[in-house]
Amino acid sequence: MLWSGWGDPAKARDLPEEIHRLLRDLLGVRAPAEPAATLESVRLPPVALSPRLLTALSDVVGTANVDTSHEARVRHTRGKSTPDLLRMRAGDGTAAPDAVVLPGGHDEVAALLRLCSAERVAVIPFGGGTSVVGGLTSPATGFAGVVCLDLARMDRLTGVDTESMIATFEPGVRAPEAERLLAAHGLTLGHFPQSYEYATLGGFAAARSSGQASAGYGRFDDMVAGLTLATPAGTLDLGRAPKSAAGPDLRQLVLGSEGAFGVITSLRLRVRRLPAARAHEGWRLPDFRSGAAALRALAQAGALPAVLRLSDETETMIGLARPDAIGGGGTGCLLIAGHETPASGPAAADEARRAEIASVLTGLGAVPLGEEPGESWARGRFDAPYLRDSLLAAGATVETLETAGFWSGLPRLYDAVRLALLGALGTPLVMCHISHVYETGASLYFTVVIAQDGDPVAQWERAKRAANEAIVTAGGTISHHHGVGRDHRDAHAAEVGPLGTAILRAVKAQVDPEGILNPGALVLP
Secondary structure, X not given: XXXXXXXXXXXXXXXXXXXXXXXXXXXXXXXXXXXXXXXXXXXXXXXXXXXXXXXXXXXXXXXXXXXXXXXXXXXXXXXXXXXXXXXXHOOEOOOOOOEEEOOOOHHHHHHHHXXXXXXXXXXXXXXXXXXXXXXXXXOOOOOOOEEEEEOOOOOOEEEEEOOOOEEEEOOXXXXXXXXXXXXXXXXXXXXXXXXXXXXXXXXXXXXXXXXXXXXXXXXXHXXXXXXXXXXXXXXXEEOOOOOOOOOOOOHHHHOOOOXXXXXXXXXXXXXXXXXXXXXXXXXXXXXXXXXXXXXXXXXXXXXXXXXXXXXXXXXXXXXXXXXXXXXXXXXXXXXXXXXXXXXXXXXXXXXXXXXXXXXHHHHOOOEEEEHHHHHHHHHHOOOHHHHHHHHHHHOEEEEEEEEEEEHHHHHHHHHHHHHHHHHHXXXXXXXXXXXXXXXXXXXXXXXXXXXXXXXXXXXHHHHHHHHHHHXXXXXXXXXXXXXXXXXXXXXXXXXXXHHHHHHHHHHHHHHOOOOOEOOOOOOOO
């Protein structure tokens, strides 16, 4: 992955001249005064780990799997949020780990955690490096050093139980490889978030990821039947049956824990049969409120396609829902529905479901647009991060934030976040879509574009604080699927309250008594 941006550098895209003109005329965007740093010019602190500790790490995983090189440290510095990338493009590598360590299995992870706990070495678990909430920032002080625990070597499918429809994976398997391995058995996870190309299965679980086909497959935490967690205090092996009444479900303490409680070393995941075909179509709704009402009607009728997504008026006009046709989105609000044809079973059932969905939508004033808008979205659904890189290079700050709420409070939540962003930034371009729906509510995913000022990191941090406060006040959750990290930690504490925060601290003290695991993420000690 590109160290200072997203994804494959060969897939970087140039902005069309009409987009440059739109940025200049609408937002006052001008090219940055300074060129972006090169990898070699990124400023890193000296390696703090002593030769004795580096030798001890090598004794666990082998010398070849402990890397203190400049390039390895840069590539494992921070995640992929816009503030992360702005700092890296400025050559600021102050949050770099001292060493990158690659364990080969559960026993090595457990041994590393025991060693690091005894020596007070901080450990930052690392999957695909795609965190956008400050989940991969090394602590500045208080430890003998910082190790980035890269799980890339733990990348196997270790078992498939087709009778129970459970597949067992190591945590470092990237999502496309997981789909390739499962396809050989005629199976799929059906989990396709925007980070799909680079994120890992362990990262999906640790951050409670939600994919673009969540309407059909559910969130990733719904797929986790069991898992194994290595901690400095020992090992947890959780999930013995589909459902259990044997006390609270401890899996829920691990899902969403973002490496603060331990390192996931194995996942037992629910899988499904590969569909025979996938198709996407577009619908136009007159406005966002009526579009949200249509999504609610579908969810509460149980008539959900695999993919269901609604762009507001601004996102539709700009065309962000269709990055391969950006600038030509049209008017009203664009709804994308993705349908899947089962590999087995009566075709009539699939046709009846599609007819029911169409009936609900047309009854609420939706106009069918055919498959072209939907297929355009499907072709470009992983392109937005590349577009973000191009906009950053052009001098625009582009960032996203997301939340979720109940249907009755969703309009208030939408207005509150928009007003907070406008108040903090002046004249930004603010777009929003709904892409995860439930009987009781839905998510809101905002994209913000503004001309960079003299300190674009501080500029966005002001806006983010305002948006977080608006979310908490309006009764939304601080994150539907990005996680907490460090960026949302204070707002998360406000959301769960003092007692909830104390419970999380008590869990961390039990499994990580020295506080070495991802210090500062999720909850302060």
